Amino acid sequence: MTRYVLLRTAWAIPVLIIVTFLTFWAVKSATDPVASYLRTNPRATPEMVAEYEEIHGLVGSTPEQYVRWLGNFLTLNWGNSIKGNTPVWPDLKSALANSLVLGITASVIGITIGLGIGILSALRQYSKFDTLSTGAAFVGISIPPFVSAVLLQVFFAIAITSWLNLQSPFLPVAGIYPPGQTEFDLGLRIKHMILPVTVIAIQIIAVYSRYMRASLLDVKESDYMRTARSKGISEKRVVVKHALRNAFIPIITVAAIDFGAIVGGLIITERIFEYKGTGDYLLTALGNGDFPQVMPLMFIIVASVIFFNLLADVSYAWLDPRIRLG
Amino acid sequence: MTEPVLSVRDLHVSFPTEDGVVQAVRGISFDIAEHELMGIVGESGSGKSVAFLAVMGLLPKSAQISGSIRISGVEMVGQPEKEVRKVRGQQVAMIFQDPLTALNPVHRVGDQIVEMIQAHKKLTSDQAAARAVELLDLVGIPQAGTRARQYPHEFSGGMRQRAMIAMAIANDPDILIADEPTTALDTTVQAQILEVIQNVQHELGAAVAFITHDLGVVARIADRVQVMYAGRIAERGEAHDIFLRPTHPYTLGLLRSLPDANVARLVPIPGAPPNMLRPPSGCAFRVRCPHAEEVCAGVLPELRPYGAVETACVRVEEIMAGTPA
């Protein structure tokens, strides 16, 4: 097992380098930092441009640039944004924190509910509950998140507010806090998170309920279930110790991978609800072609994905003795 | 004469499926006595496995079961699940066909045996674990202590089956049901497992219901033999009587299709097993039987004594009269 882990970890590092290098090249091509610089500083002289290039290591071949950039990145020398010339790190830091709060909250709620529904559906296959939850899951999977986000916005900001004749929207639809609020207020924070969390949780519940249901149904058919029953143990023990124990293995690995995607994956919801997380940050930065803002985040995203993929592999090996010892 | 360990009367089992109702078992009655090893022989679809899954109470809830099943005198049909569970694993235990899929891959072998023990006896974990190692030793697994802490995939096929047997005998059952225990194994290993089962039976004094399609296996170890076809019993008797003087055309066909150095050509039974959605009327075998007549379609043949055996063929006297011995 240790050998397996070490091998996978050793693999991960070159992969990280290669993928981040490709990302570097792609993002640079897609944002064209020099052009962006010229856009925000239209009166820059050629000397200023050359100086800019020099400072940001935009000289030499692409691999050279990458290495230089990597050096700066690892020494936390992240520079300033092109637009507004503000330090990159503070904004990115708060964006990361916001996204993590949103992502983890939605994941915890979503996965718990989703797994619960999935288990009940599998145990009561073909019942009304199963049919209804399957239908609901299909809707949850099929509805593009921006549609559900916008529809919820319209419903809660406009419809309910006018039905109940309220002065301000029933549920806030934008921002982390109402405009003007600068201090930390748990109540307001939660209130503003309700709708974004709901949108994300809908997707998570839909996907995980299907996964769990499928995995559990698969396991339920196994021969060892019959053997377990033949021992005369209680049905509850049969389900928990035998069925669930085996059914959870693929779920956990999927969950690990999903977690890795949180860092960069809430783009839609954040943009629509004007929630200042990494997704919103990324969209804005890409729209502005702001390379110094985009690239550190992209590196973090790639590193996070690779790390969690590794974690998923390791956890799968740990949970399934056939792989651990085979 | 003591009460039979297993007593089945007029058992019917059917399943609803997408295409209709499958009548897997269509009225069988038999007894298995203490210490007896009964061979249950039949093709796929004969109902042999389904009948014994019904005895264990392991059929899906959608299955319709009627008749009587008495294990050590206790009626099982119609009982609440709680009561059935007390008997399952205690008075009756089952060994399944493919030990690789029948054992849970993520639990240690020893733990799976401990689970069997603790389901019926109040032993501490340590006591149960020690007992599990004893059992593995009993079935001939070397280094039982180490092996108990291993996982099923680390065992060879034969060892896995031995482990299953160890698990089944953990609570000293009155009757052991072995559902094709050697089918998934190599021939050399088959002989070893047969020996294990015989030893175990000897040590514990349990009865055994040995389900198989392999007549060769049955010939070696069975006291009595019951031949099943299309959900009913075709013939039943002492092993040597069935093999030396078979009376039912199906049994005759089975024996004739066995490879035999003395016979020039194998004579297979023509046709294929019937569809259990709508079995043929009367005797289900008549469709493939060289001796079938009009009368065979009319009535469902019952088992009746004929010579030393019981046979379910309405024309047995005429057939026996006409054929050379």
Place this chain on the structure above:
Amino acid sequence: MVDVLTHQPGMTPGVLVDEKEGLIVESASPSKLAMRRYRRHRAAMISSVALLFIALACVFASVVAPYGENEAINVSEDSLQKAIHVSPNSQFWFGTDSIGRDLYSRILYGGRVSLFVGIASAISAGLIGTAIGAFAGFRGGKIDNLLMRGTDLFIGLPLLVVLIVMRLLPEKQPWAATLLGPPGSKRLMVTLISLVTWMITARLVRGVVLSLKEKEFVEAARAVGASDRRIIIRHLVPNTIGPIVVAMTFIVAAAISLESTLSFFGFGLDPTQASWGNLLSDAGTNIITKKWWLVLFPGLVLLITILCINFMGDGLRDALDPKQEQRTTG
């Protein structure tokens, strides 16, 4: 003497039985069985009908739609004022937008684009994936390993981020525009989406090929002297068609969803082409305006279409998956 008909044992589901004699009279072919299983999936059947309806309406938009795709309609015959932001009524079933265009008509025209992108992406991803997957599975060894490691990398990368970055490439780099397609074009959209979804079919096909490679009928074909290419085409591919069709169906749904999301944010198709995503983009980013119909109808159409495709995929999966065989009870 009774006549005995012989048949293939084990084909009991889907056979017709002579009631009196208990004999097998006719056995059904695999495709007939599949059709029967598909028909049993109620949601899939309803969805197929609904989707056919939607697809036909969109394809024949020029006939069905009461107004043009970009036609700003006058309030009344003698007025030049445009019918802006009219809520749904008998004339404009789904209302009008900020320029006075009929939403119902625009949805119909937009459907053409969205459906085209979806289907084209699925076909493209299917072809690429099948080719690569079959190759990897068949060759096995190092090549297979390399390809699988490659696809592994892509799993988990936030799809949207990848798409947006790639989408920006043709805008800034001319070579990307020639290779992938002009910015905002359908071609670019289809290319991008298939580039991120081909792995699905590749993995599937590779899996099937790997498992089939070892089966006896391949050995038998080899023993008779069949060439590699013949084995792939005549023996392996027919067995992969089922899973591929299922995967492609789900890719269509995913592609429509992706395209609409990208277009909504302005990273998709050119706004001059009405697509369902673009329609929502017009309406959605400003919810303070109370024009709920501009959001509801395109959103609902998207939801219903994607839902129907997903149900059909589920039905196809039930119909074509060989694992659906009943367990024999022996």
